[in-house]
Amino acid sequence: MSSIYSEIILDYYRYPRNKGQLSSPQVKAKDSNPLCGDVIEIQLELDSDNHVKDVRFNGQGCAISQASASMLTELVKGKSLDEVRKISKEDILSLIGGQLSAVRMKCALLSLKVLKTGLYTYLGSLDGSKGELSSL
C-alpha cells in the first residue's frame, strides 16, 4: 500500500521551514505529547493590524508532528488572527494527506493545539476555549 509518509511529509521533516526562534514574539506557546514525547513550541510576531508577520516553530519528535508543525507555520503566515483562529483539524489533516490512526492523530494535531493555546492566551480567552483545545 502507499505510505502516509509521502515525499512532502519527508521533505518537511528533513528540511523544516520556519524552524527556530523569533526575537520578540507576541504570541508563544509550548506543549508536548506525553505518549510519544513529541515537543512543539510555536511563536508568532504580529504586525500593527494583527496579522501574522513572522512565525517560527521549534521541537522534536516524530516526522508527523514535526512536518505538520512546519506546514502549519506556512499556513498561518500573513493571516489575520481571526483567520488563524478558524484553522481546523481538517485543514491540518488535508495538509498531511492520507489516513491517520487515533494515536498518530495526536502527533499531527499537536502543533495546532499549541498554536491555538498561544493565540487564546494572547487574546485572553484561554479559559473559554478549553473545549476546543481538548478536542485536538
Added chain:
Amino acid sequence: MQKTMPYNVEKIREDFPILKRAINGKPLVYLDNAATAQKPRQVIETLDRYYSEYNANIHRGIYKISEEATAAHEEARAKIARFINARHSEEIVFVRGTTEGINLVAHSWGRPNIGLGDGIILTEMEHHSNIVPWQLLAREKGASLKYVGISDDGILLKDDFHQHLENDGVKLFCVAHSSNVLGTINPVREMIREAHKHGCRVLVDAAQSVPHMPVDVQDLDCDFLAFSGHKMCGPTGIGVFYAKRELLEEMSPYHGGGEMIREVHLYESSWKPPPYKFEAGTVNIAGAIGLGAAVDYLSNLGMRNIRLHEREVTEYALDKLSKIKGLSIYGPKEAQTRGGIISFNLGDIHAHDMATLLDEDGIAVRAGHHCAQPLMERLGVPGTARASFYVYNTEEEVDLLASSLERAGRIFKL
C-alpha cells in the same frame, strides 16, 4: 537442548483465530507479545463455557453451579501452583496483574518491614510498575532506592549489586526476571542467593519470564514473584502473586471487604488464611478459570519447547535484522542470554513513525519508552521500536519484518 517433541508451529497457529485476520490486505504479523499475547481457542472456549454453563459467584453459593464455579476456580489455582512449582496452592494469590502483585508487596510487606533509612535495591532496566510503587513507599517511610546499573549490552552490573548489598538496612531487592525492553534474562537465581546471605528479601517481576520459559519458584527461592495472565495466552485482568507461605501468613490484607474475612464485628474483624485474605470482593472468576486453561495450553506445548522455539526465532531475527543498514539493536547480542524481545531503531526514523510504517504492512510492533523511561535515558534514546515473539511466530514473519524495515529505510531515504 532438544525439544521434547516436534514443535509444529503451523498447527499451533491454527489454535489462534486472530492470526487469520488481514490488516491492510496483508496477513496480521503480530509481534507485540511482550505487551499482550493472543488467545488460543482453548482459552476462548473455556471462558465461553464458564459464562454459558456455570457462571455463579464462588465459595458460598449452596447450589450446583456455584459449586462447579468454585471447583474450577480453585482447580485453576492448583494448576498455576504446579506450573511454577509452588510448594502449596495457598501460595498463589489471584490479582489483576503484575502491577497489582508488586503493589501488594509494597503495601502489605513493605510498609511494616521497611523503615527510615532502610534501602530497596532496584535495577535500571525495571518497568515503571517495579519502580513507582517503591518510590511511593520510600517517600512515605524515608527509605532510599539504590539502582543496579547496566552495561552497554544491557547486562546488570554485578559490582553495583554487591556494593548495594553491603549497605546496612537493605531490606528488599526488586528485579525483572527478563527485561521488557532489552530482552535480557537476568541471573536471578544467583542474585537471590546473594541477597539472602545479606538478609535481603527478593521480589521477582516475572511478567516477561513465566509466559516464555520454565520458572520454578522453589529452585529460584524467591520470596515474592508476580506475573500477568494476559501475556501468557490468558484473559486480561487476571494475574498471579506468589509469596512463600510464611510471608503470606505474616502479611496484612491489601484490600478489605467481603470474602476475605473470617468474622466481622463492628469495631474489629479477623481474616481468612492466605490466599483468601488477599482476595477481597468478588474476584475475576472467569479470568482465573481462563488462566487455568492458558496454563494447560502452554504446559501441553511444554515450556522448554516454547523457550527453544522463541530462542530459534530470536536468533534468526538477530541475524537477519543485523544485516539491515542503519539498524541499531539494544540489549545482549546472543539469543542464549535473552528472551524473545528485540528493541531497535533504524537510522533517524522515530520509533512511532517506524510502528506506523510497519503497520502499513500489517506488522504490529510496540514503539515508545515501553514504560521504562529510566532505561531509555540510560540508552540515550527517546524510544525504541520493539518486536517480541511468542509460541506462534515464525521465521517467515521475521522475513516480513525485515523486508518491511527495508521498505521503511527506502521511504525515509536512509
